[in-house]
Amino acid sequence: MAAAAPDLSDIVLHKAARTLEVRFADGSVFQLLAEYLRVHSPSAEVQGHGPGPGVLVGGKQAVAITGLAPIGHYALQITFSDGHDSGLFSFDYLYRLGREQDTLWRRYLDRLAAAGESRQA
Template identity: 85%
Template sequence: MAVATPELTDIVLHQATRTLEVRFADGSVFRLPAEFLRVHSPSAEVQGHGPGPGVLVGGKQEVAITRLEPVGHYALQITFSDGHDSGLFGFDYLYRLGREQDTLWQRYLDRLAEAGQSRQP
């Protein structure tokens, strides 16, 4: 049986560092860079339309979050400075991104290197 995601208790957007800070009732605090969120967007554009690793999105090192819009009591719609705004970041997905941030980031960097792509715009 899957473990329930703790309740999201706070969201803070740090514009200067382009970081979204999310806090959960279990005491977890995750600082998720805009670039990390952008390249791991839950949108079909990034995740793809079937099984597999999804679409590799490079060149987003300078991306920022320009808008946060709550969706009910379960998700955020994030608008990025490159215009991307599709996909809902469910609170459970944000929690997973936070818990797995180091692994997911390294996997992303490895995929970029293998593809000969860069984080640079």
């Protein structure tokens, strides 16, 4: 089991840049694109209902974040401009997305290319 992430200390939505800035108590700061968050949503719609790589979501390059709602002291519900809002992004998951951003993004782009899909709608 992975260790828990440090406490989340701040969240800033940069609407014009379509990024979510997340800061953690250990000093880590991550700039997460709305598109990156959307295609890595923890929802069953994206992650699938079983083991495996989940559903490949393309065409989200222009997606924006239209809403943020805290869920207790452990997660964030993000609403995207395409209407997707069913994934609860735990603070641990946001930390993982930040720490592994380069690897996860490259893997996503490789999967898109292999499937002949595009980031554009």
